[in-house]
Amino acid sequence: MSELPESKVRKSFNSNEQQVKERNLIAEAAGGNGKAFEQLYQRYFDRLYQFIFHITRRHDYIEEIINDVMYVVWEKASTYDQTCRPSTWILGIAYFKALKSIEQSLIREDRSVEFNDELDYFPNPAAQWVSQLEISNWLEAGFDNLSPEQRAVVEMTYYQGLHYNEIAEIMQCPENTVKTRMFHARKILAKLLPELKGRS
Secondary structure, eight states, rough: OOOOOOOHHHOOOHHHHHHHHHHHHHHHHHHHHHHHHHHHHHHHHHHHHHHHHHHHHHOOOOHHHHHHHHHHHHHHHHGGSSSOOOHHHHHHHHHHHHHHHHHHTOOOSOOTGGGGGGGGGGGTTTSGGSSSHHHHHHHHHTTTHHHHHHHHHHHIIIOOOOOHHHHHHHHOHHHHHHHHHHHHHHHHHHHHHHHHHHHH
């Protein structure tokens, strides 16, 4: 299996209506509106939780990282110039905060835990993006075998519904680098699929 089942996993978070709403919330937050910032925080909490976990593969620091991310959003809201989607801007902050967390923890986590023991990692397990449970299980179990950069590319492509040019902007690297990371991630996951099917 050389391709991931993209259409079954990807979920779009970027309708025009949502983007307009989030741009308005950021603008209001920039003006000091705490209620607008609280709405933005609530909109992004579950999404950031999933995003950060898929990169760091540990959940004990996730809420702390989310708070760090949203503190930056609050502090820098006035600098958001609307040239990119609000999600691209916020996920870009989260990506580098997650990498920093990995560096600080020196990747001490035990990667031997099976996915089935970790089903409660996500705060909203009934969300639409887990409707294809078999596919999600395969991706989740496979994430531990990818580098943080590869995990980030897979997460942003198949869970966040971003395009390669948007991912390149978030990761601050050439688009070809994103494609290369996805190529290698797909190869690793494709090799794992028979093994994971054998366990089930």
